Amino acid sequence: MQRSAGLYGSLIVEVAEGEKEPFQYDGEFNLLLSDWWHKSAHEQEVDLSSQPIRWVGEPQTLLINGRGQYNCSLAARFSNSSVSLCKLRGNEQFAPQILHVHPNKTYRLRIASSTSLASLNLAIGNHKMVVVEADGNYVQPLTVDNLDIYSGESYSVLFTTDQEPSKNYWISVSVRGREPRTPQGLTILNYYPTTVSRLPPSPPPVAPRWDDYHYSRAFSNKILALEGSPKPPAKHDRRIILLNTQNLIDGYTKWAINNISLVLPSTPYLGSIRYNISKAFDRNIPPDHFGHDYDIMNPAPNNNSMYGSGVYMLNFNTTVDVILQNANMLKPNNSDIHPWHLHGHDFWVLGHGEGKFTEKDEEKFNLKNPPLRNTAVVFPYGWTALRFVADNPGAWAFHCHIEPHLHMGMGVVFAEGVEQVKKIPNQALACGLTKKMFMMKDEHN
Ligand SMILES: O=C1O[C@H]([C@@H](O)CO)C(O)=C1O
Known part of the structure; x- marks a missing residue:
């Protein structure tokens, strides 16, 4: 249960010197996704090991690079619940890490999920993503509006900043595979020279339904090895x-x-x-x-x-x-x-x-x-x-x-x-x- 307590991080493995990757980009970001409970990991461990079990339940918050909000929302003005808009000065621990981009460039997002429980779906408002790598292996480029990511997985996606630069855009993380009781995790894609404080004008992307497994299976089926990748032996022993x-x-x-x-x-x-x-x-x-x-x-x-x-x-x-x-x-x-x-x-x-x-x-x-x-x-x-x-x-x-x-x-x-x-x-x-x-x-x- 140590990962639930926060013992995790991400490592980036660069290609060997002299080797080239099968794609190009102008800049990159690292997104480490996780989920957070208010009960300590030790207490959760005792609960799970009790008779009868006391299940950990759904997380209170989804975190992006360790940051998330509770009891307030970045997108409150789009929700019909009574939760208030987060008051941010920008330097609070719960303030999201903003992704600053320049127009008409291609960026690589390295995404990893270290959640304790949640299966997630990630999307960037108005932007397509091209999946190019999964768990450290190149895949056939796949263009998607959003991507499912399960605990332990990692992906690289490319996206191009070809949208209206006077606006900012939501990056959203939503729960899938269990009935969600956790608000979306959010951060902002900020186009230069637009001010960060201008929140995106439309609501954050809506993820596929949590129990739409047809969608999940279809996504999983579309992740295929890049041509030239090692092939499996034809038979098993x-x-x-x-x-x-x-x-x-x-x-x-x-x-x-x-x-x-x-x-x-x-x-x-x-x-x-x-x-x-x-x-x-x-x-x-x-x-x-x-x-x-x-x-x-x-x-x-x-x-x-x-x-x-x-x-x-x-x-x-x-x-x-x-x-x-x-x-x-x-x-x-x-x-x-x-x-x-x-x-x-x-x-x-x-x-x-x-x-x-x-x-x-x-x-x-x-x-x-x-x-x-x-x-x-x-x-x-x-x-x-x-x-x-x-x-x-x-x-x-x-x-x-x-x-x-x-x-x-x-x-x-x-x-x-x-x-x-x-x-x-x-x-x-x-x-x-x-x-x-x-x-x-x-x-x-
Ligand atoms: O392992 C689990 O335990 C609970 C429940 O089955 C028992 O309370 C749950 O939802 C799990 O995924």
Whole structure:
């Protein structure tokens, strides 16, 4: 729950010296999106771990680069609620960071979502955006009016300042995928030499309806790898199907993957796998499948869900397919969105579909130009198919990027080629059972 408390930031990776990007721009901005609660992350953690659960609920504010407003609105004059216009002098902590632009230029926006919970939609009033990069990989340029972004994802978009320069324009961030109880996050695109204090004359962009999943799926389908990008291997060596369920374990609300709710051991995996410390984590191998007759349209029967810390051991350099299978949560007729994030690799997103995945769905996989990403969403009651090559020695988390869901056990661990990791940093061994070894020796080889 540390990200909910504010422990996040963005890193920009520049292209290597001498390399060129497949697009050009005159200036750039960085937008880091997040959501904010008034309850402390520690209190939220206690609430989630209580019996019965006290859910965190919807965020109080959406933040753009750490800034947001509460109890007042930048766009109050367009809303019919009684909320007042924010009184700004410009230097308050809640004042938005303004994007200052010159007319007739092209800008790159680097957007990342670090939300704890919210799925978002971003738009710039009156301006089209061209999506050119997703999760650090180039994509086929895609012109859009707005873009869906899930926690853990990042995008670059280009936009051209070709609108009337005597006006300013809203940049809006809105909640999708859960019924919104949080006002839009807003900032302003300010054209030179127009004064910042001239608010845009029309209301902020209206996002697609929060539950318009048809729109969400269509957007996701349009993100395709740029021509010349690495292609996925034609066949997989192993297929792991991961059923996502919300469960009750001894009265505690948890999330489980193939009936196992992840509890991280106190000894980090890398050291315990490398030094074969058998008691450090669960030696039961987590299952590659779930029962054929599992009914994804109804709440979990909770008959055999349990806690676990086992590892999916992957053979080095093999091609692994992961099928994420969504299902009904504990509340009847409800299924959540989950953005799954993989550490240590990019994967190809081969496709997604509605209902229960069957072998026949494989025929619909996109092997021609699937995007390479590190985060992919599984839609309510649907499945998402991913493929990656297990070619990065280490132990890697694969988890729902919604912070409370991970806290409630929604993740698995993959490991490959751990014997090839050259030197495990001391810091990664300095707790749990490896701590004793670390304190007695200086060298670990
Ligand atoms: O994990 C979750 O828990 C709540 C609810 O299911 C239990 O109160 C919710 O909306 C989630 O996404």
